[in-house]
Amino acid sequence: MLFDTHVHLNAEQFHEDCEEVINRAREAGVQYMVVVGFDRETIPLAIEIAESHDDIYAAVGWHPVDAIDMEQADLDWLEELSSHPKVVALGEMGLDYHWDKSPADVQKEIFRKQIALAKKVNMPIIIHNREATQDIVDLLKEENAGEVGGIMHCYSGSVEIAKECIDMNFYISLGGPVTFKNAKKPKEVAEAIGMEHLLVETDCPFLAPHPNRGTRNEPAYVKLVAEKVAEIKGLSLEEVGQQTTKNSFKLFRLDK
Numbered sequence: 001m002l003f004d005t006h007v008h009l010n011a012e013q014f015h016e017d018c019e020e021v022i023n024r025a026r027e028a029g030v031q032y033m034v035v036v037g038f039d040r041e042t043i044p045l046a047i048e049i050a051e052s053h054d055d056i057y058a059a060v061g062w063h064p065v066d067a068i069d070m071e072q073a074d075l076d077w078l079e080e081l082s083s084h085p086k087v088v089a090l091g092e093m094g095l096d097y098h099w100d101k102s103p104a105d106v107q108k109e110i111f112r113k114q115i116a117l118a119k120k121v122n123m124p125i126i127i128h129n130r131e132a133t134q135d136i137v138d139l140l141k142e143e144n145a146g147e148v149g150g151i152m153h154c155y156s157g158s159v160e161i162a163k164e165c166i167d168m169n170f171y172i173s174l175g176g177p178v179t180f181k182n183a184k185k186p187k188e189v190a191e192a193i194g195m196e197h198l199l200v201e202t203d204c205p206f207l208a209p210h211p212n213r214g215t216r217n218e219p220a221y222v223k224l225v226a227e228k229v230a231e232i233k234g235l236s237l238e239e240v241g242q243q244t245t246k247n248s249f250k251l252f253r254l255d256k
């Protein structure tokens, strides 16, 4: 049994065949998924997919690349959606210094506002980080984000930073890159970090794991990620599936 903690079935790449993709995931043993919405278009779709499928949940947040577009009304909207029964987290949110659409100071402001909202409504957060690791760690500390905790999604940083994040109540989520031949850090993290702190995800349609690298990613492929983690840790796929699913339930507070 597997839990893909980060999918974008709401992306246009899945508009044609979303149901088939979900069926293939189920056949591969991927029972649970969280569809992540990150702007005005993808959020309603994430909710819609979660509403129409058992065991599929939604997360709602504002992507740092589009921070400059976020208005107070959007933040109010996120607050309203946070009480929806299928919404299990806020995000993705964070910092992305790869693209320059939104200046860093605007990204930080929007990130802080979303952390404050998460604390207000008491929900875990999903962190997107691209080329901004130190600023993210500093900001999470300043804002006391450990109060709610959450996920470092598609984590690609060092073991040391992973441990700092774990101390702040965050889980480390590994995606396709852990399967890439040239990816050293995610493999080191899989090896050094205890199973009780790890999650698996695809971030589909992006970052398809080996041997499907470069093609459209889909939730069924989270099995390839879990297999790699199992290989690195000397565990069975089943053990990795069980523990990461248990972690996901605890984090998203589905284990009542």
Ligand SMILES: [Zn+2]
Binding pocket: 092, 127, 128, 129, 153
């Ligand atoms: Zn992301």
Ligand SMILES: [Zn+2]
Binding pocket: 006, 008, 036, 092, 203
């Ligand atoms: Zn994402």
